[in-house]
Amino acid sequence: xxxxxxxxxxxxxxxxxxxxxxxxxxxxxxxxxxxxxxxxxxxxxxxxxxxxxxxxxxxxxxxxxxxxxxxxxxxxxxxxxxxxxxxx
Numbered sequence: 422x423x424x425x426x427x428x429x430x431x432x433x434x435x436x437x438x439x440x441x442x443x444x445x446x447x448x449x450x451x452x453x454x455x456x457x458x459x460x461x462x463x464x465x466x467x468x469x470x471x472x473x474x475x476x477x478x479x480x481x482x483x484x485x486x487x488x489x490x491x492x493x494x495x496x497x498x499x500x501x502x503x504x505x506x507x508x509x
Contacts, residue, residue: 424468430450438478446499476492476504480492
C-alpha cells in the first residue's frame, strides 16, 4: 500500500524512473487519477496504489486504488500494455 497525505494535490510526484543514474520520468498522481476521490481513504491518509514489483518483461506493475492496473517500462517510465508473465 502506498500512502499520501489527505491534503495532497494531484501534482504530487509518486513514481520516479531512472536509467543509468539519470532521472528519465516522474509520474504524478494527476498522471494516474483525475480526482482525489478515486483514491482509497484510510484512517489518516489516501492509498493511491499497490505495487507488486517488476515483472519478467521489465515492467513496473502498479495496481491503482480504483482497480486499474498500469504497466510502465522500467527503463523509461513510459506506459505500456501489461505483458503477463508466462507463469500467470
